Amino acid sequence: MKKEFHKIDWIITLIPFVSIVFLCAVFVRFPEKSNKLIQQVRFFLCNDFGTYYLAIGLFFFIVSLYIAFSDYGKIVLGPKNEQPKYKFWTWGTMMFTCGLAADILFYSFSEWLAYASDPHIKEMGRIQEWAGVYPLFHWGFIPWSFYLVLAVSFGFMLHVRKRQNQKYSEACRPLLKNKTDGPFGRMIDLTAVFSLIAGTATTFSVATPLISTFIIKIFSLDVSDMIISEFILVITFIIYTYAVLKKSKGISILANFCVIFFFLLLAYVLLFGGQTRYIIESGFESFGKMTQNFLELSCFEDPLRKTSFPQNWTVYYWAYWMVWCVAAPFFIGSISKGRTIKQTILGGYLFGSGSTLVSFIILGNYSMGLQMTGKVDFLLQYHKTNDIYSTVVSIVETLPYPQLTMILISITMIAFYATSFDSIALTASGYSCRNLKGNEKPPVSIQLLWCVLLIILPISLLFSKSSMSTLQSVSIIAAFPIGIILLLIVFSFLKDAKNFLKQ
Numbered sequence: 001m002k003k004e005f006h007k008i009d010w011i012i013t014l015i016p017f018v019s020i021v022f023l024c025a026v027f028v029r030f031p032e033k034s035n036k037l038i039q040q041v042r043f044f045l046c047n048d049f050g051t052y053y054l055a056i057g058l059f060f061f062i063v064s065l066y067i068a069f070s071d072y073g074k075i076v077l078g079p080k081n082e083q084p085k086y087k088f089w090t091w092g093t094m095m096f097t098c099g100l101a102a103d104i105l106f107y108s109f110s111e112w113l114a115y116a117s118d119p120h121i122k123e124m125g126r127i128q129e130w131a132g133v134y135p136l137f138h139w140g141f142i143p144w145s146f147y148l149v150l151a152v153s154f155g156f157m158l159h160v161r162k163r164q165n166q167k168y169s170e171a172c173r174p175l176l177k178n179k180t181d182g183p184f185g186r187m188i189d190l191t192a193v194f195s196l197i198a199g200t201a202t203t204f205s206v207a208t209p210l211i212s213t214f215i216i217k218i219f220s221l222d223v224s225d226m227i228i229s230e231f232i233l234v235i236t237f238i239i240y241t242y243a244v245l246k247k248s249k250g251i252s253i254l255a256n257f258c259v260i261f262f263f264l265l266l267a268y269v270l271l272f273g274g275q276t277r278y279i280i281e282s283g284f285e286s287f288g289k290m291t292q293n294f295l296e297l298s299c300f301e302d303p304l305r306k307t308s309f310p311q312n313w314t315v316y317y318w319a320y321w322m323v324w325c326v327a328a329p330f331f332i333g334s335i336s337k338g339r340t341i342k343q344t345i346l347g348g349y350l351f352g353s354g355s356t357l358v359s360f361i362i363l364g365n366y367s368m369g370l371q372m373t374g375k376v377d378f379l380l381q382y383h384k385t386n387d388i389y390s391t392v393v394s395i396v397e398t399l400p401y402p403q404l405t406m407i408l409i410s411i412t413m414i415a416f417y418a419t420s421f422d423s424i425a426l427t428a429s430g431y432s433c434r435n436l437k438g439n440e441k442p443p444v445s446i447q448l449l450w451c452v453l454l455i456i457l458p459i460s461l462l463f464s465k466s467s468m469s470t471l472q473s474v475s476i477i478a479a480f481p482i483g484i485i486l487l488l489i490v491f492s493f494l495k496d497a498k499n500f501l502k503q
Contacts, residue, residue, distance in 0.1 A: 024460035031464035042473035046311035073342030077155040084338035092351030103207040108363035120309035132286035153493035155333030174496040198478030199323035204458030258415035278369035283361030319479030
């Protein structure tokens, strides 16, 4: 016990703990004022520093292609003759699941509705032409480039340089050198931890109300959706905490079922929803339009603020993926041992980005097809109620066996939650330990602490009845400092890999 006590980095542990407890108390005690303050900070960052977020996104995508097709791409993540640990398909599905959370189902169904209601889409042309483009852009190549560039950076650090301390600060060592072990390194790790908390809080808070809306609809409950949402979060907390503490194999089984349920849902909607031809043709068209206009979409900033579309959407998504980069890239890097950097990046785009795009093409275009052919007016319902969750329920109700579909979606989302946060809690607890090496696990007490910390902020955000904009703002604020650290990691990798190639 005493030995474990000395392993704990109390600065990295207590500062986030005290900060999160304080923030939760503020959100619960002063919900209106706290939400207003967050919105003000978000407006300042998006309005004055939007270029910062957009430039980082485009930079990562360009760097991903550069390192894949340059001499860097030939580097094997491991000893020179190392063979891949996992078969190609298994490796690809693992990448896909690690970069996925429950919110992908929520956004796949609903995102085109938000875009179709935005004045920027009217400026560009018809809803049919552009409402399906932006979901592919915001969830496609640039978001996954964050994961993949960092994954090869961490993979190079772990498998080539044999530095097993899986922290952001360690990835910056080629540039920071001895400063890595001092206050500067501590600050980097603290920022990473806060970023991780912000990402999980946004994901939990945004997607959970959809599950609660499904449950209320299925069982005809006369109860507040907030109460159901809080209950779902508690159940999810119990599942992933049990998995973390008991090291249960059940979580891996759950992850496999999660993938099966996900693709069963996609196949069901595609084949039996009655919109197969429209889904395929519109998806193909939207992908072409997205690739054709990729650079323009990446750099669009609306300087005159006619609609503030990039500030409301693109900046948020780049920030959202940036704060999620603390856990997933380490996992991708670790499972990519034996593969080249080029294989890792291109495979990530194929499996990760490809599967994500398929989800948006099928689930999004299903309801958009019903809208465009005049069978159902989802846009009218959304405008009247301003409730995206009830609109998604209406979308699902147009499918055969809607209640069964709602149950399937709910189970899949909870499974995504549990499998994602199992690894995230383990990653966060690793930051609370000194010199954690290789497969060494953090103390159980620290793992339990982080299981609790990861859940209390989203509970507080839901309790304070935070708007969708406020929930998104949490990630935007956290991403501002983490962006600088991500750049440090990239340049550290490029420097270290260049020296390796010279050897």
